Amino acid sequence: MVAKMPPSLNQALATADKQPWYQLLFPPLLEEIYQRDTAAHRIRRYRLFGVIGIVVFMLYGLVDRFYLVDVYQHIWIWRWLLLPGFAALTIFCSFWRRFLPYYEYSVVVASTAFALGLIWFFSLSHMPTAQHYYGGVMLCLVFMMFGLRIPFRLACYSCAVTLAYLGWVLWSLHFLDEAARSLIFILMLSSVLLGLLGLFQLEKEERRSYLLALALQRDHRQLQQGFKYLQQISTVDGLTGLFNRRYFDQQLHTFWERRLQQQVDIALLFVDVDYFKRYNDSQGHQMGDETLIKVAQVISRHAEPWQGCAARYGGEEFVLLLSGCNVQQTMALAEQIRQQVEGLALAHPSSLCSQVVTISIGIAVAHASINQQPDWLVNTADAAVYQAKKQGRNRIVAMHSCQPLAS
Numbered sequence: 001m002v003a004k005m006p007p008s009l010n011q012a013l014a015t016a017d018k019q020p021w022y023q024l025l026f027p028p029l030l031e032e033i034y035q036r037d038t039a040a041h042r043i044r045r046y047r048l049f050g051v052i053g054i055v056v057f058m059l060y061g062l063v064d065r066f067y068l069v070d071v072y073q074h075i076w077i078w079r080w081l082l083l084p085g086f087a088a089l090t091i092f093c094s095f096w097r098r099f100l101p102y103y104e105y106s107v108v109v110a111s112t113a114f115a116l117g118l119i120w121f122f123s124l125s126h127m128p129t130a131q132h133y134y135g136g137v138m139l140c141l142v143f144m145m146f147g148l149r150i151p152f153r154l155a156c157y158s159c160a161v162t163l164a165y166l167g168w169v170l171w172s173l174h175f176l177d178e179a180a181r182s183l184i185f186i187l188m189l190s191s192v193l194l195g196l197l198g199l200f201q202l203e204k205e206e207r208r209s210y211l212l213a214l215a216l217q218r219d220h221r222q223l224q225q226g227f228k229y230l231q232q233i234s235t236v237d238g239l240t241g242l243f244n245r246r247y248f249d250q251q252l253h254t255f256w257e258r259r260l261q262q263q264v265d266i267a268l269l270f271v272d273v274d275y276f277k278r279y280n281d282s283q284g285h286q287m288g289d290e291t292l293i294k295v296a297q298v299i300s301r302h303a304e305p306w307q308g309c310a311a312r313y314g315g316e317e318f319v320l321l322l323s324g325c326n327v328q329q330t331m332a333l334a335e336q337i338r339q340q341v342e343g344l345a346l347a348h349p350s351s352l353c354s355q356v357v358t359i360s361i362g363i364a365v366a367h368a369s370i371n372q373q374p375d376w377l378v379n380t381a382d383a384a385v386y387q388a389k390k391q392g393r394n395r396i397v398a399m400h401s402c403q404p405l406a407s
């Protein structure tokens with residue numbers, strides 16, 4: 001599994017992409033992450049294939065007494081005990097955390113020891129049948145490369161050591177003629193070269209897939225961030241941080257459906273800042289923006305306890321949608337908002353109704369039992385705020401069931 005990506009990895013990814021084809025190493029940071037991410041998987045493979053390898057190696061001990069007639073009594077301890085014991089110890093050590101950094105090396109040493117052991121077995125024998133053991137050596141190396149899948153670099157060292165020892169043993173065996181020696185060595189050399197080539201390809205592909213997974217993960221994260229950002233700008237008003245009108249329209253329908261399902265009243269407060277054009281003209285547009293933000297903050301504070309939806313309807317108009325709030329509660333809440341905005345004491349010298357910034361609020365409450373459309377709520381609250389303006393501003397007018405309640 002690919003781990004969480006640090007930011008500097010982007011650069012490492014770009015560098016890794018441009019690496020020459022023969023390079024089997026990522027830039028340092030990426031290499032460290034790659035090794036860490038794949039360690040658990042590799043260790044599991046070493047354990048499983050290690051056990052299989054030990055069993056197979058011991059199984060071949062059954063044929064030693066036919067092929068190595070003269071020495072099998074001397075080598076059984078290596079075949080059945082010492083070499084398998086060493087390999088088993090390596091597997092056992094993989095459960096020891098402190099040993100893990102060296103684990104890969106120990107796997108290579110153990111599997112090379114199996115190949116060298118086989119060569120040593122037939123070097124001890126004077127029987128012509130011993131020459132067949134080169135097949136076992138080949139099997140050991142192929143198993144190390146494609147079963148255990150040790151890193152290519154370590155496989156090169158292991159194969160070089162094995163070939164060197166095999167060459168030395170072959171040319172010191174008196175019962176083999178030149179033709180047999182050359183054939184065995186060429187066969188071993190060609191299998192080693194082909195094996196290494198395959199291992200190189202495998203490791204290259206594995207690393208490429210890992211890079212691809214990382215790049216996909218990065219792109220996925222960027223897409224998610226982009227999606228979140230788009231979602232935010234399509235629902236939130238950039239100036240005040242309240243929801244925008246589009247989101248409010250969606251919520252109005254959601255609240256409306258909930259009203260019908262749960263049989264609760266829903267209320268809409270239409271808030272309009274008084275003489276805001278004059279405020280802008282006298283205090284400047286910048287101050288106007290700051291005032292809108294402050295008014296929005298007051299409104300949104302009152303939305304939270306009711307899980308309501310506070311939105312900027314447009315310009316200096318705000319709406320607050322509440323569910324389960326009756327007429328009295330809505331009026332009390334509207335009065336608190338009105339007083340708190342007045343209490344901000346934002347000087348408004350050009351206002352014709354106060355010395356400070358004030359708001360007019362129109363309220364519409366739709367009773368659970370009345371069968372209106374959502375538009376009714378908006379139109380009624382709008383009409384109520386118009387009434388509040390007409391009656392002198394800095395006040396609240398509430399309507400429900402199309403009847404004015406109070407002013």
Ligand SMILES: Nc1nc2c(ncn2[C@@H]2O[C@H](COP(=O)(O)OP(=O)(O)OP(=O)(O)O)[C@@H](O)[C@H]2O)c(=O)[nH]1
Pocket residue numbers: 239272273274275276277278280284285286287288289292314315316389
């Ligand atoms: N600073 C600022 N002003 C805005 C913004 N949006 C709209 N306005 C201004 O708000 C003012 C609204 O003016 P009107 O619709 O005439 O309302 P009003 O002056 O408040 O008059 P009444 O509502 O009748 O009290 C206009 O001058 C707009 O330019 C904004 O984002 N920032």
